[in-house]
Amino acid sequence: MIYAGNTDASSIMSSDPFTFVVGPEKQLFYMHSALVASLSIQLDRTDDCDVEAFLAFSEFAYTEKYSVPEFNDIGTLNGGSEDGADVTPERRRTKEYLLRLLIFHSKICSFADRHFMDDLQDFGMARLRNALHDVVLNSEGAGVIVQFLTETYAEAPKKVKWVIDTYLGSRVGRLWDNEDFRSFVKEKSPLASLEYKPRSGKSSQDKEERRR
Known part of the structure; x- marks a missing residue:
């Protein structure tokens, strides 16, 4: 076609x-x-x-x-992990692949925004949204999200920031345990105005994601 x-x-x-x-x-x-x-x-x-x-x-x-590219050059992910040297090479590859995937879709959205390609930007934002929701938010997944935010959020177009902010708003409870995420929210995200307070208990969905 x-x-x-x-x-x-x-x-x-x-x-x-x-x-x-x-x-x-x-x-x-x-x-x-x-x-x-x-x-x-x-x-x-x-x-x-x-x-x-x-x-x-x-x-x-x-x-x-x-x-999506093959990302054959993937090596060891620097940062974003709370598990340090205990993470196996296979898990490091998975984490870096997720990070590269998120950055790739964000990059396409930025390219489309810069050159006024609305259809490409809409398609890229849909894929970015899906990729974000596919990240399992255990400690490793939260690290991937934080590193993605660190590398892309400041320069992201407004529409892409809206996708990211909407995602973060729906996942803030599961990301709040990550100290770097809390710092990001306080310094750079509109979520800072929400004055989020962690819940005393965890939902069954939270517990299920943490076990995965």
Whole structure:
């Protein structure tokens, strides 16, 4: 499927290639010029674009979706863990994968916001929302969320911050035990105005998540 509004596939596929020079290493990527024109995008500069974000955009332009990278370079996650050296390599890989996944979706949303690509941004925000809710909020998961906030929240577009704030508002009770999260809320999040007070007891859902 080619996602290009009312532009027919024949016109797109027969059009000349348009060359993009992407990233600091000036990698060359090509898209059909008719497809680029049909998107009505503001993409006058790509030399400062993130390559992963650009590839996601180009895939979305043709298919109305984008794939997640393999993240084959994943190593050891630095920070965000309360378990220190006791965490196995397999669990470290899982934690870093979750962090990279959240950052990736946030990066796509920021790319789309910067270049006024509303459909891509909406799709990216939906995937970010799902990825956030997929994180199990035990001590390790809370660490992943905190590191994600530390690395992305300050520069995130308003719409992305709304997604994050909405998620945090629904999960604040399960994140409150994390000292770094409490510091984040007090310093940077609109949740600071809520003056959250931990409950004396835990819900069955809280207990179930902590056991996982």
